[in-house]
Amino acid sequence: MSFASIDFLIFFLAVLLGTALIQRVAGGRANQAFLLAASYFFYGYWDWRFCFLLLFVTAAAYVTARFSGKRLFFAAGVVIPLVVLGFFKYFNFFLSSFEALVGGDIRTLKIILPVGISFYTFQALSYVIDVKRGKISPERDFIKLALYISFFPQLVAGPIVKAKDFLPQLHEERKTTLKGIEYGVQLMVFGLFKKIVLADHLSVFVDDVFYAPAAYHWTTLILGAVSYSMQIYFDFSGYSDIAIGCAKCLGYDFMPNFNMPYISRNVTEFWRRWHISLSTWLREYLYIPLGGNRKGKTRQYINLFITMLLGGFWHGASWTFVFWGALNGLALCVDKLRRRDGESILGKASGVVLTYCFITFTWIFFRADSFETAWAVIRGIFTAQTGIVQNFMWTYVSVCLLVTASACAVARAHKRGLASTNGYYPVVSLNKVGGLTLFFTVCGLVIALAFTGESPFVYFQF
Amino acid sequence: MKSFLNWAGKAFLAACFAFLVMTGFCVLYDNTPVHYPNSSGATDYTWAPHFLYTELTEGAGLGRTNNEGLMNPYDYSDGMEIDILVMGSSHMEAKQVAQSESVAGRLSALLSGKHVYNIGVSGHGFTTCCANFEAALRRYRPSEYVIIETSGLDFSAESLNAVLNGTVDEIPDHSTGLVGFLSKNPFLRLVYHQLSGFTGGGRKILEDEDEDDVPVNDGEESAFDRTLMDRVLCSLRESAAAYGTKILIFYHPTTQIDREGELLLPDDGAARAAFSDLCAKNDIIFLDMTERFQREYDENHLLAHGFFNSSVGNGHLNKYGHEMIADEIYKLIG
Incomplete structure (x- = not known):
């Protein structure tokens, strides 16, 4: 059940109505049980068998965290989600990579990748580690923990909510309010506009270009890469907006997942603004445990590189994702080496442009289904390839909207004297x-301009 | 309760305002006329007469239907002398390009002094055109040619028999009743299309297109019953002879780009050869656009289908496709 479907609209309205009634009639815990049942229904809508996997990951986290003082339990609490993730997502990848390395014919298994596995295993990990670190106490109520891991707005594609941020909310008296619905619904409509109007239309052109890069003129290939940079932003930030809006309507708060990433002046800033929940997760649970910046400069660069490499690998079982992570890791190291004092306006502007160009370049590897395809796109651009010229309208519409929105935000920050935009x-x-x-008009625009073909959320595959 | 009613009143007022705004927006974005019945039978239906239409969902078209609700820059009056009549589907209707850029528009410019009249309407695939052929001749009496468009050569025996028996399904009009009333509002009409797209797994780019016009990849055998097709073409020839006119059928294949960037054309050589033979046998000029499309792609990287706001090479004929076809037709009849 995708957020951008009529099925979800009906489901969400039913849950909203149900939760509002139960909160008033039966109280908080019954409401949490109701939301948990709804979340499992939402997940089971794809494939009911994976509900058992979700339950298993949750039960493992519940038991191991309660005894996380014992080293064995803590290790199990970390290893079990990683094994589940490794098996379902990476088993065939390792097998085929091994086969490519040593030759021979090794049979891969037919493994279906459960939707959202990368997200809920990370949430389970964050819970076990937070308990071990003493940031939260072990959750005694299984329903609360299960709801934290499976809460449907963030279940399949994030934001990756940390246990210490969400579990306390389940212990508070949270209610569906008109104010929350007013804010949440508008956020959902913004998210839908980003997803089904902008990202989905862009996907048509991006799919064409990355399917047959040899067919296109070099300017069209550049436009294809730019289109993908727009598509992935609107797709994923749109999804996050819907998730955050959903949670808000139901009375819960998620952290923002994007903060205008394409106005970043360097790669470090970009990663503070892009997929914030993953960046902070990687920092807290990988980069800092590796030593962070506490063990000297060289070690810091190595830690940064490893973190981004694994971050890339988290996105998908393919060497193109690993390479994408490595490129970003290298860029972060280079960025740390740069001195950055007293940049002029021109310097800041060129920083934004250069950062955008670099990030868009790395997206080519992220989007391409193989190194051959990525190389075909890059080679086509740098050899001034001739071919089909396609000036795709939705790319220009998207760029105009993004630039206008960014300019408004920068002007607003400047007017209010804020340090950052x-x-x-x-x-x-x-x-x-x-x-x-205004609200009804935006709703009308979403319906009128929506792309109605098949176009799943990009991050569902992760 | 009072506050709720107060809010409901505001919401109703706001919905009315928003509806007006969206209607205005759709007049510019996608304003399609309504199907009206056509008593002459030359087409199953016509669009609303003298209707200013816009199209930005696929391509960019802006134009006005004539007094008959057809896509022509001039009105038709009874007894008017028509030299060339163009029949076909939404490709010939050509709502996605300017009227002057369509096959009919370009032929008019190339054959200056001759009246080219376009009765291409969405959904009128080859078999529907054949079914309406006699009525179209009776209505317009073209003195030189009738041009019929087809984007496929895959015809079932059932559809050919339907042409011969006069039982081809007619496309209904919907200008009356509640549906007619609602579909006259461009926003409601677009919402209907969008919701159909959502519930039906995606909006068809070539909506209303005749199912028979899907190209076939048969390679070895022709994709139709030769005897039945011969009878269909023979009946067309006899009708044309009765009105002292000639027939030209042109075929424009749908194309795709393969992973290596090469143009993929339907593997329908046998069907094209068989159709060409039958046309020659019945004194019908057959124009096959396959080679021209291939050449334009190889030499100029031009595709005949697709637009700046849709999938590359997919969908309706674009201005290059119309130009290529008009150019080839002109070479044959100019």
Whole structure:
């Protein structure tokens, strides 16, 4: 059940109505049980068999965290989610890589990748580690822990909510309020606009270009890469907006997952603004345990590189993702080496442009299904290849919207004297005719302009 | 309760305002006229007459239907002398390009002084055109040629028999009743299409297209019953002879790009050869656009289908496709 479907709309309205009623009639814990059942229904809608896997990961985290003082239990709490992830996501990859290395004919297994496995295993890990670190106490209520790991708004593609941020909310008196629905619904509509209007239309052109890069003129290949940079941003940030909006309607808060990443002046800043929940997860549970910056400069660079390499690998079982992670890791190291004092406006602007160009270049490896395809795109661009010229309208529309929104945010930050530019949503009051008119108009635009073909969320594959 | 009613009143007012705004937006973005019945039978239906239409969902088209609700820059009056009549599907209707860029528009410019009249309407695949052929001749009496478009050569025996028996399914009009009333609003019409797309697994680019017009990859054998097709073409020839006109059928294959960047054309050589033979036997000019499409792609990287806002090489004929076809037709009849 995708967020961008009529099935989900019906499901969400039913859950919203149900939770509002149960909160008032039966109280918080019954509501949590209801949300848990809804989350398992949501997950089982894809393939009910994987509900058992989700339950297994949850039960393992529940038991091991309670005894995480004992080394064996803690190790099991870390290893079990990793083994589950490794088996379902990476087993065939390692097998085929081994086969390519030594030759021979090794049979791979037919393993279906469970939707969202990368996300909920990371959440289970964060819970066990947070308990071990003493940041939270072990959760005694299984329903609360199960809801934390399987809460449907973030179950299949994040944001990766950390246990210490979400579990305390389950111990508070959280209720569905009109104010929360007013904010949440508008965030969901913004997210839908990003996803089904912009990202999905862009996917048509991106799929064409990356399917047969040899067919296109070099300018079209550049436009294809730019289109993908727009597509993945609108797709994933749109998904995150819907997830955050859903949770808000139900009375819960998720951290923002994107903060205008394409206005970053360097790669370090980019990773503070892009997929924030993953970046912070990797920093807290990988980079810092590796030593972070506490063991000298050389070790810091190595740690950064390893973190990004594994971050790339987390995205998918393919060497192109590993290479993408390595490129970003190298860029972060180079960025750390640079001195950055007193940049002029021109320096800042060129930083934004260079960072965008570098990130877009790395996206080629992220999107391509193989190194051959990525190389065909890059070779086509740098050899001024001739071919089909396609000036795809939706790319220009997307760039214009993004630049306009960014300019508004920068101007707003400048006006308010803020040190850094933050993204914001112009949420209107739904108790006034003007606000309601604007809201209904945006809803109308989403319906009228939506791409209605098949185009799943990019991050579902991870 | 009072506050809820107060809010409901505001919401209703706001919904009305938003509806007006969206209607205005759709007039510019996608404003398609409504199907009206066509008593002459030359086409199953026509569009609303003198209707200013816009199309930005695929390609970019802006134009006005004539007094008959057809895509022509001039009105038709009874007894008007028509030299060339163009029949076909949404490709010939050519809502996605300017009227002057369509096959009919370009032929008009190339054959200056001659009246080219376009009765191409969405959904009118080859078999529907054949079914309406006699009525179209009766109505317009073209003095020189009738041009019929087809994007496929895969015809079932059932569809050919339907042509011969006069039982081809007619495309309904929907200008009356509640549906007719609602579909006159461009926003509601677009919402209907969008919701159909969501529930039906995606909007068809070539909506209403005749199923018989799907190209076939048979390679060895022709994709139709030769005897039945011969009878269909023979009946067309006899009708044309009765009105003192000639027939030209042109075939434009749908194309794809393969992973190596080569143009993929349907493997339908046998069907094309068989169709060409039958056309020659019945004194019908057959124009096959396959080679021209291949050459334009190889030499100029031009594709006949697809637009700047749709999938590359997929969908309706674009302005290059119309130009190539008009150019080839002109070489044959100019």
